[in-house]
Amino acid sequence: MSGGAAGGRLAEERKLWRKNHPFGFIAKPEAKKDGSVNLMCWKCFIPGKEGTDWEGGLYPITLHFSQDYPIRPPGWKPSITMKQILLGIQDLLNQPNPSDAANFEPNQLFIKDPAEYKRRVQLEAKKYPPTI
Incomplete structure (x- = not known):
């Protein structure tokens, strides 16, 4: 396990996640070889x-935290938890923000051809079926 403030915060978030996490979500720290x-x-x-x-679909994502987490999180308040981050990403899947897109091509498709965007989203859902 990692030490310091970041490690302590993430250890606490891990405990909270195990007790109460949103249905269907999975979040586990990476296992080391040892x-x-x-x-x-x-x-x-x-x-x-x-x-x-x-x-x-069950969409994979890897979260990398820096040693200064949660003091200097990239784009959110330090009080926001990992659980809230994952729920926020889920919300962005269905309600993207076209004025602040992270990926240009899907954003343009979302704006200019909503039917094609929808078709591609449905194809993505088929690529990532739940494995549990």
Whole structure:
């Protein structure tokens, strides 16, 4: 396990996650070769929300935390937890912000050809079926 403020915060978040996490989400610290965990790197899966074009997919994401987490998080308040980050990403899947897009090509498709965007989203959902 990692020490310091970041490691302590992430260890606490891990305990909270194990007790209460959103249904269908998976988040686990990366396993090291020696069997210990690396709290600074988490392998996560975000389910597509029911009733959306993303439904049916379980989307992989890796979260890398720096030693100065949560004091200097990239783009959110230090009080925001990993759980809130993952829920926020899930919300962005179905409600992207076209004025602040992270990926140009899908953003242009979302704006200019919503039907094609929807078709591609549904194809993505089929690529990432739940494995549990």
